[in-house]
Structure formats: C-alpha cells, structure tokens
Amino acid sequence: KFTKPFDDGSSKKSAPAVATPITPIVEDDNSKPMRDKMAVFVRKMQKQIADAVDALEIESLWQAAKELGTEPKLCVRDEWIRAEGGKGLSCVLMDGNVFEKAGVLVSVVHGPASAALIKQMRARGKDGVLEESGVYKMFAAGCSMVIHPHNPNAPTAHLNYRYLELVKEGEEKPVAAWFGGGCDLTPSYLFEEDAIHFHQVIKDVCDAHDKEYYPKFKKWCDDYFYIPHRNEARGVGGIFFDDLVSENIYIFRKFIEKLSSQERGDHNEIFKFVQQCGLSFVDQYIPIMKKRWNTPFTPEMKQWQQLRRGRYVEFNLVHDRGTKFGLATPGARIESIMCSLPLTARWEYMHFPEEGSREAELVKVLKTPKDWAV
Amino acid sequence: KFTKPFDDGSSKKSAPAVATPITPIVEDDNSKPMRDKMAVFVRKMQKQIADAVDALEIESLWQAAKELGTEPKLCVRDEWIRAEGGKGLSCVLMDGNVFEKAGVLVSVVHGPASAALIKQMRARGKDGVLEESGVYKMFAAGCSMVIHPHNPNAPTAHLNYRYLELVKEGEEKPVAAWFGGGCDLTPSYLFEEDAIHFHQVIKDVCDAHDKEYYPKFKKWCDDYFYIPHRNEARGVGGIFFDDLVSENIYIFRKFIEKLSSQERGDHNEIFKFVQQCGLSFVDQYIPIMKKRWNTPFTPEMKQWQQLRRGRYVEFNLVHDRGTKFGLATPGARIESIMCSLPLTARWEYMHFPEEGSREAELVKVLKTPKDWAV
Numbered sequence: 001k002f003t004k005p006f007d008d009g010s011s012k013k014s015a016p017a018v019a020t021p022i023t024p025i026v027e028d029d030n031s032k033p034m035r036d037k038m039a040v041f042v043r044k045m046q047k048q049i050a051d052a053v054d055a056l057e058i059e060s061l062w063q064a065a066k067e068l069g070t071e072p073k074l075c076v077r078d079e080w081i082r083a084e085g086g087k088g089l090s091c092v093l094m095d096g097n098v099f100e101k102a103g104v105l106v107s108v109v110h111g112p113a114s115a116a117l118i119k120q121m122r123a124r125g126k127d128g129v130l131e132e133s134g135v136y137k138m139f140a141a142g143c144s145m146v147i148h149p150h151n152p153n154a155p156t157a158h159l160n161y162r163y164l165e166l167v168k169e170g171e172e173k174p175v176a177a178w179f180g181g182g183c184d185l186t187p188s189y190l191f192e193e194d195a196i197h198f199h200q201v202i203k204d205v206c207d208a209h210d211k212e213y214y215p216k217f218k219k220w221c222d223d224y225f226y227i228p229h230r231n232e233a234r235g236v237g238g239i240f241f242d243d244l245v246s247e248n249i250y251i252f253r254k255f256i257e258k259l260s261s262q263e264r265g266d267h268n269e270i271f272k273f274v275q276q277c278g279l280s281f282v283d284q285y286i287p288i289m290k291k292r293w294n295t296p297f298t299p300e301m302k303q304w305q306q307l308r309r310g311r312y313v314e315f316n317l318v319h320d321r322g323t324k325f326g327l328a329t330p331g332a333r334i335e336s337i338m339c340s341l342p343l344t345a346r347w348e349y350m351h352f353p354e355e356g357s358r359e360a361e362l363v364k365v366l367k368t369p370k371d372w373a374v
Numbered sequence: 375k376f377t378k379p380f381d382d383g384s385s386k387k388s389a390p391a392v393a394t395p396i397t398p399i400v401e402d403d404n405s406k407p408m409r410d411k412m413a414v415f416v417r418k419m420q421k422q423i424a425d426a427v428d429a430l431e432i433e434s435l436w437q438a439a440k441e442l443g444t445e446p447k448l449c450v451r452d453e454w455i456r457a458e459g460g461k462g463l464s465c466v467l468m469d470g471n472v473f474e475k476a477g478v479l480v481s482v483v484h485g486p487a488s489a490a491l492i493k494q495m496r497a498r499g500k501d502g503v504l505e506e507s508g509v510y511k512m513f514a515a516g517c518s519m520v521i522h523p524h525n526p527n528a529p530t531a532h533l534n535y536r537y538l539e540l541v542k543e544g545e546e547k548p549v550a551a552w553f554g555g556g557c558d559l560t561p562s563y564l565f566e567e568d569a570i571h572f573h574q575v576i577k578d579v580c581d582a583h584d585k586e587y588y589p590k591f592k593k594w595c596d597d598y599f600y601i602p603h604r605n606e607a608r609g610v611g612g613i614f615f616d617d618l619v620s621e622n623i624y625i626f627r628k629f630i631e632k633l634s635s636q637e638r639g640d641h642n643e644i645f646k647f648v649q650q651c652g653l654s655f656v657d658q659y660i661p662i663m664k665k666r667w668n669t670p671f672t673p674e675m676k677q678w679q680q681l682r683r684g685r686y687v688e689f690n691l692v693h694d695r696g697t698k699f700g701l702a703t704p705g706a707r708i709e710s711i712m713c714s715l716p717l718t719a720r721w722e723y724m725h726f727p728e729e730g731s732r733e734a735e736l737v738k739v740l741k742t743p744k745d746w747a748v
Contacts, residue, residue, distance in 0.1 A: 078724060230708065327603045334604065338721055338723075341721035344719070347715035348468060349464070
C-alpha cells in the first residue's frame with residue numbers, strides 16, 4: 001500500500017542525508033564556510049528532485065496500482081563512503097513506469113588534490129593560483145542528475161551544480177573556490193513549447209541575478225553540449241557555467257584577503273544564484289513530464305528515441321570533460337560516472353530521418369541552436 | 375524465393391567489388407604493388423565473411439521461411455566514394471534472425487596524408503621516417519568487421535586487417551609500409567570450448583608462419599582490448615598486431631632500396647600471413663555460431679548480454695585508438711566508424727553478478743587473461 005501522490009510519497013524511503021552536520025547549518029548564514037552550506041544544499045536539491053521523480057511514478061500508477069494492489073518502483077537510495085574522504089548518496093530509479101532511468105547523485109568529498117586534478121587546473125589556466133611546490137587539498141560538493149523517461153515524446157534532462165575549493169596544506173582559507181553547473185534538455189521529438197518553458201524558467205532565475213548571465217550561459221551550454229563528430233548539439237540546451245565566483249574571476253588568496261564583507265557577500269550571492277537554479281529544476285522539468293509521459297507513441301518513435309540515446313552515450317563517453325576526467329582518475333567511482341548513461345541505447349548503420357519528418361525536424365534544430373526564451 | 379543454404383545464397387545480392395582493377399590483379403604475383411594486391415584481398419575477405427553471415431541467416435530460417443514463404447534479411451551492400459580519393463563497400467546486416475548486427479566493411483583509400491595521421495605517426499615513434507618539410511600521401515586498404523549475434527550464448531566477434539603506405543609527394547616507393555590487424559572474441563557467457571577453438575584456429579595460422587607470432591600477438595590483444603576503468607578485458611581475446619613488416623621493423627626507404635628480391639619476398643610473406651589470418655576467420659567463428667545461435671536463453675540472459683554490450687560501447691568510444699583517431703579526423707566517415715557499435719546496449723546502476731553465477735564466471739575470466747590455445 002502506498003499513500004496518495006504528492007502527499008508524502010517520498011518520506012517512506014528516507015535515508016540518512018549525506019552531510020548531516022552535528023550543528024545544523026543554516027544555508028543563508030554567511031558566517032558558515034561555503035563548503036558546509038553547499039554540502040547541505042546539494043542534498044536538499046537532490047531530495048527535492050528525487051521526491052518529484054517518485055511522486056510522478058506514484059501518480060502515473062495511482063489508478064492501476066489501486067486496482068492491482070501493486071506498488072510503483074521508487075528511487076533507490078544508495079549511500080557510499082570514499083576512502084580518501086567524504087561520502088555520497090545516490091537516488092536511482094530504473095525501469096519505472098514513467099522513467100526508464102533517473103539518477104540524482106550527491107557527492108561531498110575532500111582529500112588530497114590528485115595529480116590529475118592539479119593537471120586539469122593547470123590546463124584550464126588556473127595554475128597562477130598554484131605554487132609549484134605546494135601541496136593542496138580539495139573539497140567538492142555537487143549534485144548531478146540525468147533523467148531518461150520511457151515515452152519518446154518526453155525529453156531527457158540533465159542537471160549538475162557543484163562547488164569546488166582548493167586549500168593549501170596547513171592553511172584554512174582556500175586559494176581558489178568556484179561554482180559550476182547548469183541544466184539542459186534533450187528531446188527525441190521537438191515540442192517547441194517544452195524547450196521554451198525549460199529555458200524561460202531558468203532565464204527568469206538568471207535575470208533576477210544578472211541580466212548578462214542567461215545569454216552568456218545559454219551560449220556556453222550550446223557550445224559545450226555539442227557532438228562535433230555528428231555536427232549536432234546533444235539537445236536543445238539550457239545553461240552551463242564554470243569557474244563562477246565573485247565578478248566571474250577566481251578568488252585568489254590575495255584577493256580573498258582583500259575582500260570586504262560586502263564582496264564576500266557577492267560570493268554568497270553566487271551561492272544564492274546556484275541554489276535558485278538547482279531548486280527551480282523541478283519547475284523546469286516536471287510540468288513537461290506531466291504533459292508528455294502518457295501520450296501515445298509508435299514502436300518507430302521508440303526506436304528513434306533509442307537512436308537518440310545512442311548519441312547521448314556518444315557525447316558522454318567521447319566528449320564530456322567531466323566523464324573523461326572521471327574515467328582517467330584512479331579510484332573514481334565508476335558507477336556514479338556511468339549513471340548518466342541511458343538504460344538502453346541503439347546504433348543503426350546509415351539511419352537518416354526522412355526529409356520533412358518530425359525526426360528530421362529535431363535534427364535540424366540540433367544543427368542550429370535557437371533562442372528559446374524571450 | 376531463395377536458394378538452398380550454403381549453395382549460392384550470396385550471389386543474388388552481388389555488388390561491384392571495391393577495387394576492381396582493369397587488369398586483374400593476382401594476389402600472389404610479387405611483381406604487382408602491395409597496395410593493389412591488398413585492395414583485392416580485403417574485398418575477397420569481406421565477401422567470404424559476408425557470405426558466411428548470409429548463409430547462416432538463410433540456414434536459420436530455412437524451415438520457417440519455406441513454410442511461411444518469407445525471405446531472410448541478408449547483408450545490405452552499400453558503396454561509397456571518398457572525395458579525397460578511394461572508395462569503400464560496406465556489407466551490413468541489422469535485425470536478422472541470427473545476427474542482431476553484422477558489419478563487414480572494406481575501405482581502400484588514398485590521398486594527402488592528413489595532419490592528424492602525421493601527428494599520430496610521430497606519436498607512435500615513426501617520425502624517423504618523415505622529413506620535417508616533406509609532403510606525404512597515404513594509401514590504406516583494410517577490412518574491418520564486428521558481428522553481434524542475438525543469442526546471448528553466442529559471442530560477438532571482431533576482425534580488422536589493414537595495410538598502410540606513406541609515400542613522399544612526387545616519389546613512387548613508400549617511405550613506410552606496414553600491416554596491422556587481428557581478431558578477438560567477446561562472449562556474454564563463457565563456453566571454454568568456444569574460446570579454445572577461436573584461439574586454436576588462429577594459433578595454427580600464426581605458428582605456420584612464425585612460432586613467435588601467436589604468444590606475442592595474443593598478449594598484444596589482451597593488452598589492447600582492456601577497459602581500464604572497469605578493470606576487465608573486453609572479451610577473451612584473440613590476436614592483435616601493428617606495424618608488421620619484414621623483420622618486424624618499418625621499411626625505411628633506404629632499407630627498401632637495399633632489399634634483395636628474397637627480402638622483398640619476406641614482405642610478401644607477411645601479406646600471406648595476413649591473408650591466411652583473414653580467410654581463417656570463417657573457420658574461427660562460424661562453427662561457434664552454428665552451435666550457439668539457436669540454444670535456449672532466458673530474458674535475464676538477454677539483459678546480461680545487453681549490459682555486456684554496454685561495456686563494448688565503453689571500450690570502443692573511450693579507449694579504442696582507431697575509433698578515437700577516426701572521430702578526431704575531419705571528414706572521416708562517421709557511419710563506418712560507428713558501425714562497430716551494437717544495435718542495442720544497456721547500462722544499469724550498480725549491477726554486479728551474483729557470486730558463483732555464470733555471469734560472475736565470465737567477469738572472472740575477463741579480469742585475468744587465460745591461455746586458451748595449446
């Protein structure tokens with residue numbers, strides 16, 4: 001037996017929060033270190049999304065299940081510990097009624113900064129921050145999510161928001177600290193109103209903070225989620241940003257020391273921005289899912305969706321910097337990295353959609369990014 | 375209507391051979407350039423394999439089709455032209471009765487050596503051959519094949535044999551010319567006798583040429599088809615070799631000029647070896663398929679096969695040097711590169727086979743390469 005949808009469908013599967021602090025952290029208490037506030041926030045964001053996923057599964061089966069006496073599959077909570085420091089909590093649903101695979105992963109880890117991380121920092125031009133002989137610790141808190149629905153009319157969605165810090169061994173204040181993340185939508189069939197809605201919600205969040213954010217981060221997303229070997233975007237985009245700190249530059253130590261309390265407040269402003277992005281995902285995506293999950297489709301449409309999933313796999317395994325970095329990192333948690341891949345995918349030789357078809361319509365949009373929000 | 379299996383099942387779908395020469399090339403005529411002989415040979419190997427695939431599809435449907443009046447799906451021939459020079463012929467079967475996807479691809483291409491190729495040559499230590507200011511042409515003839523059967527008891531097989539030449543602009547004789555290739559088997563369920571048979575056939579071919587070949591190439595295969603992020607091999611191996619020329623070194627121009635006719639014969643010896651490897655594939659694989667394609671299996675076994683296909687995709691997209699090189703080459707034929715991927719694949723979060731199960735038995739063998747042939 002299970003309770004009515006959108007009541008407390010999620011509370012029965014509760015699991016310990018990732019970073020339950022002994023003294024409760026208040027997210028907007030500026031006297032607390034950002035790492036602690038972010039650790040609490042990513043878990044909150046995860047819970048909100050996993051609960052929304054569960055609620056839709058429950059809602060979709062409400063009638064059928066009442067009659068049959070069956071229970072829907074809900075997100076399974078899976079906690080893990082990282083030997084080098086930190087832990088994570090995964091909420092994963094597979095083979096549900098609405099969702100084929102939905103993974104909402106939180107990780108809050110710390111420890112020695114690996115050679116690979118330092119190398120990547122240098123490659124990205126952050127070596128000005130790092131002393132040649134310095135030994136560094138890293139702290140990272142993030143929530144990443146990929147949702148693949150069953151219905152080919154319903155789009156795949158991806159989200160990732162993260163906070164990173166580098167601290168020199170023996171010191172307290174980070175030499176660098178930055179936010180990164182974004183969200184994007186990958187439909188198999190184009191519904192313009194869905195793309196517009198997804199973009200509009202996140203544009204409103206961006207605009208409330210900085211009018212320059214949305215145009216900049218929208219383009220960043222289009223550029224990042226691009227599959228060069230297919231000459232097409234992975235999906236219809238969203239936003240993407242990295243290295244986000246006060247005034248969009250790194251916080252160097254000397255800079256931190258000079259920061260006035262108001263400027264420190266700016267860093268908290270960015271945290272607020274990231275929080276509002278993360279918490280708005282449910283508004284971005286769930287209304288689309290409610291519209292699409294139960295619409296009719298043909299086996300041919302399902303097959304097209306499977307081919308699009310193949311492209312998703314291609315992007316993630318061949319091009320995604322995060323995945324590549326994870327795979328090349330010794331001791332990385334491979335199950336978390338691969339969780340973004342769809343449950344099922346397909347590759348056909350020489351499959352090209354017919355001109356004028358709905359499939360061709362999607363591909364056309366993927367070849368030339370569009371402005372969705374006004 | 376179609377003819378009896380193993381009679382002339384392939385002749386109805388004939389297509390022009392890739393490199394039909396005006397004067398017929400005799401493969402063992404040592405006075406002909408290697409490039410022409412290899413171009414003819416790869417087409418012959420392709421035809422032999424595609425015919426064997428078709429024959430098994432026909433045989434599998436012989437009874438059913440006779441009763442129902444239906445025809446089996448056979449390999450579809452697809453010819454293409456490369457703008458920069460050369461052409462190819464693909465034989466691809468999808469969604470057959472025995473085979474989920476079988477691709478036997480031939481390409482015989484030539485033209486300016488791309489910056490990417492030159493860079494790769496240098497990275498692999500071949501820069502001694504190349505003059506800093508030299509402009510080079512390349513010639514490449516190869517047959518590559520991946521066969522994914524439906525039945526999870528039946529293994530996936532891969533083959534690739536190729537010949538490459540680099541010629542300095544304005545000259546005739548190549549500054550470097552070498553053979554590469556191999557074959558390997560990727561079961562979802564381990565049948566030791568299948569692995570032994572696959573290895574034994576190719577070991578016998580190797581041994582007839584050089585007793586050192588098999589142990590060396592078997593290990594090379596185990597090392598190459600390894601998925602580091604999963605700590606396991608892609609399959610149970612086979613052979614792999616690259617840069618194979620007389621005495622296992624590159625033929626530098628000065629070396630070629632000094633070659634006696636007998637030594638030139640050595641280069642032909644290697645061609646003979648490659649030919650015998652390629653033509654023995656049907657003996658390596660078809661007997662296994664005849665044993666396995668129609669054996670019973672459960673939906674759980676099919677699901678496990680799909681997960682193993684996911685690993686296959688991971689290897690090919692993340693680690694395979696050939697795929698990575700192809701994807702990074704502007705103007706590469708993406709449909710040919712992606713043809714190796716299975717028709718369908720699957721990724722589950724935290725799927726680990728039960729200890730003592732047949733699935734666990736396979737994974738165990740993939741973690742520690744075994745000596746299959748005696």
